Amino acid sequence: PDGSQVRALVVGTGYGGSVAALRLARAGVDVHMIEMGTAWDTAGPDGKIFANTTTPDYRSFWLRTRTKQPLSQFLGFPLDKDVPRYTGILDAEDFAGITVYQGRGIGGGSLVNGGMAVTPLRERFPEILPTVDPAEMYATYYPRANAGLGVTSVDTAWWESTDAYQYARVGRKHAQRSGFPFVFVPNVYDWDYMKQEAAGAVPKSALAGEVIYGNNHGKKSLQKTYLAQAAATGRVTVSALHRVTSVTPAAAGGYTVAIDQIDTTGAVLASKTVRADRVFFAAGSVGTSKLLTRLKATGALPALNEHIGKGWGDNGNVMCGRANHMWDPTGKLQSAMPTAGIDNWDAGGAFAEVAPLPTGIETYASFYLSITRTPRRAEFTWNPATGRVDLSWDRAWKQTSVDMAKSIFDKINAKEGTVYRSDLFGAYKIWGDHLTYHPLGGAVLDRATDNHGRLHGYRGLYVIDGSLVPGNTSVNPFVTITALAERNIERIVAEDF
Numbered sequence: 001p002d003g004s005q006v007r008a009l010v011v012g013t014g015y016g017g018s019v020a021a022l023r024l025a026r027a028g029v030d031v032h033m034i035e036m037g038t039a040w041d042t043a044g045p046d047g048k049i050f051a052n053t054t055t056p057d058y059r060s061f062w063l064r065t066r067t068k069q070p071l072s073q074f075l076g077f078p079l080d081k082d083v084p085r086y087t088g089i090l091d092a093e094d095f096a097g098i099t100v101y102q103g104r105g106i107g108g109g110s111l112v113n114g115g116m117a118v119t120p121l122r123e124r125f126p127e128i129l130p131t132v133d134p135a136e137m138y139a140t141y142y143p144r145a146n147a148g149l150g151v152t153s154v155d156t157a158w159w160e161s162t163d164a165y166q167y168a169r170v171g172r173k174h175a176q177r178s179g180f181p182f183v184f185v186p187n188v189y190d191w192d193y194m195k196q197e198a199a200g201a202v203p204k205s206a207l208a209g210e211v212i213y214g215n216n217h218g219k220k221s222l223q224k225t226y227l228a229q230a231a232a233t234g235r236v237t238v239s240a241l242h243r244v245t246s247v248t249p250a251a252a253g254g255y256t257v258a259i260d261q262i263d264t265t266g267a268v269l270a271s272k273t274v275r276a277d278r279v280f281f282a283a284g285s286v287g288t289s290k291l292l293t294r295l296k297a298t299g300a301l302p303a304l305n306e307h308i309g310k311g312w313g314d315n316g317n318v319m320c321g322r323a324n325h326m327w328d329p330t331g332k333l334q335s336a337m338p339t340a341g342i343d344n345w346d347a348g349g350a351f352a353e354v355a356p357l358p359t360g361i362e363t364y365a366s367f368y369l370s371i372t373r374t375p376r377r378a379e380f381t382w383n384p385a386t387g388r389v390d391l392s393w394d395r396a397w398k399q400t401s402v403d404m405a406k407s408i409f410d411k412i413n414a415k416e417g418t419v420y421r422s423d424l425f426g427a428y429k430i431w432g433d434h435l436t437y438h439p440l441g442g443a444v445l446d447r448a449t450d451n452h453g454r455l456h457g458y459r460g461l462y463v464i465d466g467s468l469v470p471g472n473t474s475v476n477p478f479v480t481i482t483a484l485a486e487r488n489i490e491r492i493v494a495e496d497f
């Protein structure tokens with residue numbers, strides 16, 4: 001409520017925010033979480049909480065009147081359509097050179113992501129977070145994060161036999177025939193539930209193609225893991241449809257946090273202020289970076305240092321599809337939860353996830369999301385003329401990532417006598433090079449903050465989300481974001497509370 005006092009306020013309910021809330025609450029600290037998206041706890045008119053991937057509706061996009069689907073076309077037909085403006089689950093946030101996809105609602109990105117829960121290879125860790133001790137990460141914090149998130153591996157015997165992973169087996173065959181290592185990756189999906197979906201015993205979710213607009217069953221989003229445990233402490237409250245707009249030192253000590261309550265069309269219903277002893281920025285790489293960049297530039301937090309807004313990367317994301325021969329069908333039933341990738345990181349700078357294309361029809365297509373070792377980093381800056389935060393990403397920079405992804409797929413195409421699909425991202429456009437699912441950086445660890453996420457310039461302000469990670473994790477990022485948050489909050493609880 002307006003005018004209240006809180007000990008710890010957490011901005012955002014994604015991975016970093018959920019870890020912070022749970023660990024603070026377990027240490028006896030009362031926590032209030034602020035989330036601009038909705039709670040996703042109420043069924044829509046179709047009796048389901050989330051919309052299907054193939055039939056987006058008002059629930060699917062964050063404050064847009066037309067969908068902006070990652071795959072904008074199929075077989076030459078545009079897929080986007082008009083929808084009512086609503087605080088939907090997936091934000092396709094446009095900057096000049098890139099569209100950044102993010103989850104919105106209680107649970108953040110865990111609501112919309114593919115659940116791929118990948119711990120990077122230890123030898124690659126120094127490149128990911130150079131100031132963090134790998135020994136403690138791999139002995140303590142990665143295992144803690146994996147346990148907290150409910151990460152498990154698919155039963156490979158079942159995987160070998162189910163129709164739902166035929167597309168992945170085709171992906172493996174083509175990778176191995178070209179000499180690339182094919183690696184299974186764990187996931188947070190409940191595999192027993194998926195087996196029951198395949199057996200027709202329960203309502204389908206992953207096997208109905210549900211993923212980017214939410215999973216109605218089976219996926220262990222943060223609502224079922226960290227946030228459920230945080231709620232069980234009795235010390236954590238969450239306000240959905242509330243957006244933090246400002247944080248500034250309060251005369252009486254601590255911080256004054258300005259918050260807009262919004263309705264489901266995005267209109268402001270009320271403006272509130274809360275006084276918080278400590279504030280944790282966990283609004284995601286883009287959310288935290290935008291807030292801090294603006295607050296520094298406009299005088300609310302002028303003592304933040306020169307690293308605010310810098311070191312942002314797209315995890316080298318680039319998508320593509322390959323057109324297979326008729327004797328290599330990928331299956332009309334495709335589990336929406338990916339299970340594997342092609343690892344050509346050391347030789348070619350790319351790790352390609354073998355992704356589903358859950359259209360419900362046979363497409364003869366193999367689809368991939370590559371994570372690449374691009375050195376490109378962009379910067380957020382305040383634009384006083386527009387009153388917005390800009391991002392200096394240049395679309396042409398993706399060429400480096402495309403070249404790295406080609407280190408895998410040119411070779412596979414040559415070996416298989418196949419070609420790239422050119423009907424998924426626009427006419428004759430092969431590469432999905434306009435987007436990222438993996439924004440990282442903008443308030444980099446040991447630069448904008450100390451080596452545990454305490455913001456330089458202010459006592460009691462912390463960053464605890466993907467903005468700490470300098471632009472690349474070599475694999476899908478949420479396990480690393482969670483593990484780093486576990487590491488940092490342990491130190492913060494011990495020393496600052």
Ligand code: FDA
Nearest residue numbers: 012014015016036108109113114116244284287466477478
């Ligand atoms: P996260 O973005 O999760 O949470 C931030 C929260 O803060 C959001 O809920 C947001 O609404 C809220 N917020 C922002 N500004 C605010 C404000 N001013 N006031 C109040 N609230 C505010 N990763 C992976 O490891 N494996 C995978 O399979 C995938 N797949 C995938 C698919 C798709 C479609 C997407 C979009 C993303 C993925 N990811 C992924 C990426 C992964 O989801 C992402 O890296 C994490 O969610 C980032 O976690 P954070 O804690 O940094 O922020």
